[in-house]
Amino acid sequence: MTGSLITKKKIAKTFKKLVAQIGFEKVTIAKIMQESHMRRQTFYDYFQDKYELVDWIFQQEAIEKIEDNLAYEGWQVIVENLFIYFEENQIFYRRILTFEGQNSFQDYYTQHLKGLIHQVLVVKKQKDKRVDEADRLFLEEFYANAFVSLTTKWIIDGCKIDSHCFAEQMKIAFLMGFEERQ
Missing domain, CATH: 1.10.10.60 (Homeodomain-like)
Incomplete structure (x- = not known):
């Protein structure tokens, strides 16, 4: 180091x-x-300032759980590891998430989640040729924002649901969204 x-x-x-x-x-x-x-x-x-420091902390600690593992871990494992991290650091993130000023954490988190969601959708696209580019972009935006919104609420509410259970609920919600269209 x-x-x-x-x-x-x-x-x-x-x-x-x-x-x-x-x-x-x-x-x-x-x-x-x-x-x-x-x-x-x-x-x-x-x-430059404490906002850049928050970004750096998030990049070093949380985003590595997403981006460093995309190539060899399934998205379900990444989601669970991410929620375990947030639960372990909930006091810090609760304080950060309630701040809505410059360089909002939620915006930064949303952008990084799109990479994880893109990975899931690319795999889906290989299995199901019906996911076109416009739908993929919409789904990335939709799921990233939903994921951030629910994560934020979970952390602010004090992580009342165990991280493993919460991760399981998020995985189920995510999978249900990809069931075959009738």
């Missing part, structure tokens, strides 16, 4: 802890760096 990655991870760890303790809006760069025992300028060597 390079020095810069270690520094980024230390900043991210401190940020996540502060967000869980005091909320996203109250976390400042000064607080992050003071708690990290690093110079304030070090933050700006790696991140």
